[in-house]
Amino acid sequence: MDRDVPLNDVLFRARSGSPEAYAEIWRRLSPSVGGFVRSRGSREPDDLTSEVFLAAFRALPSFVGGEREFRGLVFTIAKRRLVDEFRRRGRRPIELPWSAETDHRSAISAEQAALQVHGTHEAAALLRGLAPDQRDVLELRILGDLTVDQIAAVLHKSPGAVKALQRRGLESLRRKLEPSGRAPIAPQIEGR
């Protein structure tokens, strides 16, 4: 199937039972879903991604919507399957807040760190120090390409809360990448 075909058309063909359409959906969306569940600490990201797409494909005949809605459906399933996996394991993934004292890379200058973010591990470590909610929002925005409203539906939060979380997360990342390591003082919002 041509890769230039819009995903809406691919979804329409998949509803009619086209194997090529299913394969195309998997090819387009599975890397981001696999990266999402992998970055969230899944031990078996490939199996979990397969489970997510199986559930999404089974729901496809009754699915109504386009590419955006289908992405939201897929990442909603992925988020829930991650929670299920964590519950099965009886523990949540280890989430250590980043701190300059515990991060040995803090010996590296901010300039050098900014140069090393091109590496895989460094890029992953960039978001690893964020709060879980901030990380969820940023990963769903970056990897899932979801809108604020879709993320709000996935995380059961309000769109305003999602916007606030993504803003705080990005500011935290910018502080980590600042040459001086000093973040600007956030403005005080009235009523808070």
Add this chain to the structure above:
Amino acid sequence: MSMFLTDEDVESLLSGVASVDRPDLRRLADALLAYEEATTDIPPVASAELAAFIARGGPPTSQKTCSRRPRRMAVAVGCVAALVGGLGIAGALPAAAQATFNRVVSDLTPFEVSMRARTPEPTEQPGQAPQEVTTDDAGVPADRDEPDVSPAPAPAHETREPGTGQSHPGHDVDVDDDEEGSKDRPSESRDARHDDESDPEEPDDSGSGNDEGPNGSASGSDDSADSEEADGLEEADGLEESSGSEGSGGSEGFEELEVSDE
């Protein structure tokens, strides 16, 4: 240059580019883009189930999930049937259920299950039917070469009138030639004795007292029938007197009657 992130700045950063007027965010934009590329760089491997789903182009026609409930039901019914059958064969069911089970088994199968096992019958040799041996005066069994005149339980079609407790001995005495009538004779003689005992109390022509049975219902016989009945009673009395002792049973009396008829 603002030090804070606006909504436009956030959107541009998340899309992987930094706005032109915010060069300080370029480093962050590059970091996020690198993170996206690094995370999605490894495509996941589809599982066998998902690969089969994609190859079929749809969900499989799963017989397993469809037939799970009927299969469970069949297993449950089979277990219950086996339990009831085992208890029935062992005779451990409640009385009513056991009787039903025995009846069903006897109807559906050519063998009997439980009663024979629990209450052994006396051993019978094959080909020898159970019989009540009646002997004549010479000690020879009477049913060898002549019709059976042994006393037998009164059949249901005996000539006893319903509700009266009386019979018509005179009528039966006349038909002593057929075999069936001979079987009815002992009870007839017994009824005749009963009538003989009730004679002193009830005259022959009255008949109404005897027509009323134990339950008080009327027999509905007319006068001619009463007269014939009275004749029969007299003959029965004669038979009774000729038979001698009462405990010898009615068969001897009928034997003499047969002789007299011949």
